[in-house]
Amino acid sequence: MNTYSSLDDLSPQDRDLVHAARAAARHAYAPYSGYAVGAALRTQRGxxxxxxxxxxxxxxxxxxxxxxxxxxxxxxxxxxVVQVIAVTGRLLATDAKQSIAVVTPCGRCRQLIFEASQRARHDIRVLCCNHDLSRIEETSIMALLPSGFGPASLGMG
Ligand SMILES: [Zn+2]
Incomplete structure (x- = not known):
């Protein structure tokens, strides 16, 4: 896993992607958890x-x-053809600057991303970000969900 503390360490495409994830979080409807999450993925076609x-x-x-x-x-x-997915979010009750925790996909989402990786026939990079994008952990779905249950488990693919 690579950890970045500056957006300058990301490629321009990944920088755009984490910004897109953060922008998406602004549209979250999260009145119960108070935890707004945004995700953005990029395909092989860009x-x-x-x-x-x-x-x-x-x-x-x-x-x-x-x-x-x-x-x-x-x-x-x-x-x-999913290539990479970025995830970010924050607790709405706290000041945005205090949302320092990096967001990682939940178990169900790891399963869904794993299936996408099996369809794409390659690992999918996952950029786990905190809200102000001052901490970004780059990992992959194979690292987040080793030995995942997928199409091959059912004799497919
Ligand atoms: Zn989830």
């Missing part, structure tokens, strides 16, 4: 798709930011 968490009074149907971004890519026929 197209970026965004998502934000969308909560619901029925807590079980909450949508994570990564789900929104992956679904948007899939709708556009790009669910099998």
């Amino acid at each position: 197209v970026v798709y965004h998502g934000c968490n969308v909560e619901n009074a029925a807590y079980g149907v909450v949508l994570c930011a990564e789900v929104g971004a992956l679904a948007a890519a899939n709708v556009d026929g790009a669910g099998d």
